[in-house]
Amino acid sequence: MSLDKDHYNDAISVNSTLDSAASSVVVDSAGHAANQIAASTAVHDDQSKSSVRSSPSIKANVSDQLLDSDTLLRYKAGMVGLSESSVQPPKLAFLFMTRGRLPLAPFWERFFKGHEGFFSIYIHTAREFRYKPGDLPSAFEGAHIPSQDVHWGEISMVDAERRLLANALLDPGNSRFILVSESCVPLFNFTFVYKYLLASPEAYVRLKNEPGVNGRGRWRREFLPLVKLEDWRKGGQWFVVDREAARIIVADEIFYPLFKRFCRPPCYADEHYMPTMLKVLMQGNVANRTVTWTDWSKAGAAHPAQFGAGQVTEKLIARMRGPPSCRVGDEGVPCFLFARKLMPGALTELLQLADFMGM
Template identity: 50%
Template sequence: MGIFAKELSTFQITTTIIFWLSLSFFVVILGMFINDKYKNIIVYEDIYFPPLPPNNSSCTSATSSPSSSSSSSHNAGVDEFKDWVSPKDVWHSMSDQELLWRASMAPRIAEYPFNRTAKVAFMFLARGSLPLAPLWEMFFRGHEGLFSIYLHVSPQFTYNEPPQSSVFYKRRIPSKAVQWGRASMIDAERRLLANALLDASNERFVLLSETCIPLFNFSFIYTYLVNSEKSFLGLFDDPRKMGRGRYNKRMYPTVALSDWRKGSQWFEANRRLALQIVSDVVYYPVFRQHCAPPCYMDEHYLPTLANVVCPHLTANRSVTWADWSAGGSHPATFVGRDVTEEFLDGVRFGEKCSYNNNGGVTNNVCFLFGRKFHPSTLQPLLRFGPKLFGSN
């Protein structure tokens, strides 16, 4: 009996120890579980319920009262939006791929959420400096808010930043080397268009060179372009060797011979056509691969693209005059002695054309710009400036 009682006592002690150990282990596990859940709750609260901003009403924050803090935050938002729809600076670090993607964006809502005044983007594709800049300065003077300027300057040429008072000050965009007649020329044109499209107020886009001059005053040219129902780009079906003869059969079926067109490199486009140009990923690769001299992309790519995707958007003519009467690969270059009043009037009013399908009535102003003008023409052009930029 004593042995049995002793064994029972040992069993009770062992059972009690096991029980308390089990209970302790359960408590520890439960504590860890609760602690883990508590941490998760705190994390979620931090995510969905961020702490309130500090109370700036304290006298220790005299330079940052609640009202001034709220105003500053609000203005920052407004400035951020303004800079988004109308960037102040044209220099950036975007690659061409990033730039074209950004510029191809177009709002689906037609009504603008800000007061928008249509602007004309003047896009200069230049080798180096702008020798005729003083004439352009005279042209732009007094019309701020109605135009934007973009300069594409080949990196191999020295470019000296103009003074801060100039309309060309800090208007140079990130640029790359350009070869005449090659795909790099189209790359530069698309680069200019893409940068100009970043400003939502730019409605018309004119491609110019350093040898171009304006033939009328700013108000006349602005009104002519902004009120135009068409873009100004030639879409000619030229059956000659220098036209259809440059077509490469390897472009088929993306580009058929019946689609092939020719036109002046110096175009003017409205915003809708400009968006088509920078967002093209179908026809540009075909041209880049199969159009090399004697096929010149700057004469065929944009005319063919416009003919395929939106022929109804163009007037099938350029607004930039040049003299091709001597033939050859380049138009005539004019020097100082060529610039006379009779010569300029002949350029400005020497042809007839249609404008906005006005019932067949012809217009005697077909060209708004002229090329190619040598730097020696600057002084005579400045003398004729009052006539050129007077009341048109």
């Protein structure tokens, strides 16, 4: 492991307070990593030197230069306590990254019903999208966060993930953070999902060491020395993380600038940024798997299979759940808790199957 997470303490603990923001905000990220990065810039051009050297710390005289809203949000999130024990019961934070509409929201409401106080919901949409009264079930009211446009395959996808995490971190009761989309659905009832996720101290992120042009072939020498080729990982973006991992992701000013600059199509930051960073910083606390089922069985497909009206059956749900071939502690459990891509036309069948699914 190139870095121990202890070397990243400054990045996940914001020592400044916003009360002093009228004068200046100084946030120092990972002194050890910063020294490594600064030293490495001797092999790059002057522009690269400036960019990477400035990334570990941000200094702003707020009276002259206002921090952008995302930066301020991440600083606020970094100041909320890491400990989960002081707020009971711990909650699951569901982070919906969407274009706008949530056509499967009625099924999600069935999932959430009766478990108020044990979950939080946050919705990220296109920048100009607004929900009208009555568009969403009551469980989703007030969940829409300030959002920016997201473009497939670009760093804006990572920005949206970090924005969702930062908003959710502001609630100290949130214990696990689950990224889903408008096409995701739960495969089990809330109680099963809740116990499953809280029973495991690990984050669920795929850390695939994939050869070839679509895996390690996307790594560039500009990532050195922070990310070596052997550290490069790939995974789907649909994660579950705990507060520690969420704080690392939100506070990061070391890895993010490198991925923003050097991971551009055909390198896709949403596939590599989080898996690579968590592999480097906290591999021992990450289960190398996802809990979101996706059908990639069609060879060479750029996108997973979709399931619409007339396709969602008990047999398909059983296939998505799979056998109890994964483990949480000493217990054998199904590997998947959620599935995608379920289309709007599948809503009727999903509601009809809710009893079968234990909801």
